[in-house]
Amino acid sequence: MAFADKLKSKSFLYLAEMETPKGVDLAAFADNGRHLKGRVDAVLVPDLSHAVMRLAALAGASVLKDLGLEVIVQFSCRDRNRLALQGDLLAAHVLGLSNVMATAGEPIEHGDQPGAKAVGDLSPAEFLEAAAGLAQGRDMGGRELVGKPKFCMGASVASFQDAAGAKAAVDQGASFLIAPPVFDLEAFAPLAAELKDCGATLIASVLLLKSVGMARYLNQNVPGVNISEATIKRIRSASDRPAECVKVAAETVQGLKELCGGALLMTAGWEDRLPQILDLATQ
Amino acid sequence: MITAERKPMEEIFHSVEPYGKILLVGCNECVTVCHAGGRKEVAMLASALRMGRLKQGAPLTVDEMTLERQCDPEYAEELALVVDQYDAVCSMACGCGVQTVAERYQGLPVLPMVNTEFMGSSEKNGVWAERCAGCGNCVLGLTGGICPIARCSKRIFNGPCGGSSKGKCEISPDVDCAWQLIWDRLKQLGQTELYSQIMAPKDWRSARDGGPRRIVREDMAI
Ligand code: SF4
Ligand code: SF4
Numbered sequence: 001m002a003f004a005d006k007l008k009s010k011s012f013l014y015l016a017e018m019e020t021p022k023g024v025d026l027a028a029f030a031d032n033g034r035h036l037k038g039r040v041d042a043v044l045v046p047d048l049s050h051a052v053m054r055l056a057a058l059a060g061a062s063v064l065k066d067l068g069l070e071v072i073v074q075f076s077c078r079d080r081n082r083l084a085l086q087g088d089l090l091a092a093h094v095l096g097l098s099n100v101m102a103t104a105g106e107p108i109e110h111g112d113q114p115g116a117k118a119v120g121d122l123s124p125a126e127f128l129e130a131a132a133g134l135a136q137g138r139d140m141g142g143r144e145l146v147g148k149p150k151f152c153m154g155a156s157v158a159s160f161q162d163a164a165g166a167k168a169a170v171d172q173g174a175s176f177l178i179a180p181p182v183f184d185l186e187a188f189a190p191l192a193a194e195l196k197d198c199g200a201t202l203i204a205s206v207l208l209l210k211s212v213g214m215a216r217y218l219n220q221n222v223p224g225v226n227i228s229e230a231t232i233k234r235i236r237s238a239s240d241r242p243a244e245c246v247k248v249a250a251e252t253v254q255g256l257k258e259l260c261g262g263a264l265l266m267t268a269g270w271e272d273r274l275p276q277i278l279d280l281a282t283q
Numbered sequence: 284m285i286t287a288e289r290k291p292m293e294e295i296f297h298s299v300e301p302y303g304k305i306l307l308v309g310c311n312e313c314v315t316v317c318h319a320g321g322r323k324e325v326a327m328l329a330s331a332l333r334m335g336r337l338k339q340g341a342p343l344t345v346d347e348m349t350l351e352r353q354c355d356p357e358y359a360e361e362l363a364l365v366v367d368q369y370d371a372v373c374s375m376a377c378g379c380g381v382q383t384v385a386e387r388y389q390g391l392p393v394l395p396m397v398n399t400e401f402m403g404s405s406e407k408n409g410v411w412a413e414r415c416a417g418c419g420n421c422v423l424g425l426t427g428g429i430c431p432i433a434r435c436s437k438r439i440f441n442g443p444c445g446g447s448s449k450g451k452c453e454i455s456p457d458v459d460c461a462w463q464l465i466w467d468r469l470k471q472l473g474q475t476e477l478y479s480q481i482m483a484p485k486d487w488r489s490a491r492d493g494g495p496r497r498i499v500r501e502d503m504a505i
């Protein structure tokens with residue numbers, strides 16, 4: 001079933017994020033993709049996330065699609081101007097990749113080529129408008145297209161600041177919303193309640209903690225993240241810490257089923273653990 | 284200097300529409316030199332606003348004031364004594380001046396009356412041209428004193444783009460090709476070897492791309 005149709009169904013959706021490799025050896029990437037076949041409703045392919053240079057999202061998404069997966073392609077507004085973004089949106093359609101969403105992109109100086117120039121010609125809101133325009137057969141310059149692309153558009157709640165902003169994205173045509181990583185279900189509940197009937201499916205991100213150090217780092221450096229001491233202690237005192245981290249993520253997914261329409265699993269390089277998280281989360 | 288041009292009158296009338304009494308504030312520095320927002324331009328805009336609004340049947344009180352330097356909090360302080368009497372401050376300074384005043388008088392709308400354009404110099408009477416893009420790491424010593432960032436339409440390094448023709452840039456026959464100018468000047472200086480040395484891709488962190496910039500001089504702090 002196409003992702004757009006799944007969004008209309010009332011069931012809880014499972015999504016997984018898969019970073020493309022830094023290079024062209026696709027063996028591990030494809031292998032991880034194969035393990036997700038039939039297990040997730042869509043795979044989200046980020047676009048040069050954390051400003052780290054790697055294989056282009058469109059190519060990675062195309063590889064996963066050929067493996068039979070539903071894919072959401074992300075577009076970073078940081079790296080392309082409106083000409084390139086629109087051209088790549090058309091490319092996405094031609095490649096059969098109709099699920100698209102934009103991110104503003106993390107700061108370049110946090111990435112691995114800190115001297116690069118940022119573009120930022122369009123914001124994610126303007127990207128949605130551009131994609132909606134293309135779907136109606138017109139580009140941003142007002143010119144007519146030969147053949148109209150079709151998109152199922154999404155938006156990141158973080159790019160639109162808050163619930164009110166996210167609703168604006170829905171008005172602009174977003175049919176799914178990706179919320180930032182949830183570590184505390186109670187803290188997430190009000191946002192989930194506010195967006196419950198907004199007309200789009202709210203999908204919460206679940207970031208797999210890989211270590212106590214990572215949890216502490218996120219607490220200190222990422223605004224809005226509050227991983228409880230109890231969770232940190234639980235991971236620290238576990239005999240098999242990675243396995244405990246997998247359990248913590250799976251429990252978060254379980255809890256989210258009551259609150260929103262889906263979960264996006266983010267494993268930051270530990271894509272091989274995705275099946276384990278899914279095993280536990282879907283029990 | 285920083286160059287600016289007065290905004291179109293239609294836009295100005297629209298922005299002051301909600302107000303009955305405004306203070307129109309000029310600046311004695313760059314915008315005076317480029318005839319956009321000095322004492323003279325303040326007087327001209329003030330009378331245009333008064334007349335226009337009178338004609339609309341909604342008279343506007345416009346008081347005039349020109350600060351020595353609007354981007355300097357010390358001078359912006361001079362408005363403190365009078366500013367409470369106004370519905371809004373309309374600034375004819377560059378964007379730096381507007382923001383200095385807005386930051387100091389938080390409760391008051393501060394509206395820009397000019398469009399701030401670029402850092403440039405005067406080519407001849409009445410003509411100003413862009414010269415520097417404030418990249419934070421000047422290469423003029425390697426490019427014959429001509430800036431490829433501010434003056435090449437594509438902001439490219441290491442020679443022309445291929446669209447340079449008879450010394451002009453491909454975007455318009457009225458625009459000099461910066462790389463032609465650079466080459467000519469390097470030849471004149473006997474420094475053509477600089478041209479053959481390939482400059483590494485620029486580190487844009489020193490420019491605006493690395494986020495909003497500040498200069499902190501510990502030795503100047505009191
Ligand atoms: S190289 Fe940079 S600092 Fe020097 S003139 Fe050009 S933009 Fe200005
Ligand atoms: S013609 Fe010259 S100035 Fe114009 S873009 Fe090319 S190199 Fe730059």
